[in-house]
Amino acid sequence: MKKLSNARRIAIRILRGREAEAKYLGVELGANVRLLSSGFGSEPWLVSIGTGTTISGRVQFITHDGIGALVRDENGRRYRYERIEVGAHCFVGFGVIVMPGVRIGDGAVVGAGAVVTKSVAAGTVVAGNPAMPIAGTADLLDRVAKWPSDSDRRTRDLRQWSTEVARGVHGEWESK
Known part of the structure; x- marks a missing residue:
């Protein structure tokens, strides 16, 4: 019986997502x-x-x-x-x-x-x-707001863009 319910849980996760799985549980x-x-x-x-x-x-x-x-x-x-x-x-x-x-x-x-x-x-x-x-949280979000945004990334290759961000190519922002 337990194997059946585990299989059902996994099927729900695969077909409907983790949120549906959590609700099922x-x-x-x-x-x-x-x-x-x-x-x-x-x-x-x-x-x-x-x-x-x-x-x-x-x-x-x-x-x-x-x-x-x-x-x-x-x-x-x-x-x-x-x-x-x-x-x-x-x-x-x-x-x-x-x-x-x-x-x-x-x-x-x-x-x-x-x-x-x-x-x-x-x-x-x-x-x-x-x-x-x-x-x-407000202080943290003020710092996060200085990070590069979606608009900085549009139509860019994710690998190249994330490497540039990690190197600080897109300007200075706090990394800590």
């Missing part, structure tokens, strides 16, 4: 969510993602704490399950791990590889392990 999705990952763990129905949010590749949502198995007494093992909520218009970078009970506020940005163990305030940029605030 029970993830709550707002409109215009961009999913590049399907790491929703063993309780995907405990994950919600707000409108206009991007979830990059290899992001893992962990909605339970397995350490309860180490308790060995007459009452048996312990269980901890908590929801994870990602607000609207957030960006969650590549390889992020989000732990149980975390709420990522509207407009927040989580840097690649971060381990989010505590909730993130709206409009905050966090990074690291454990994730710590490093800037406000």
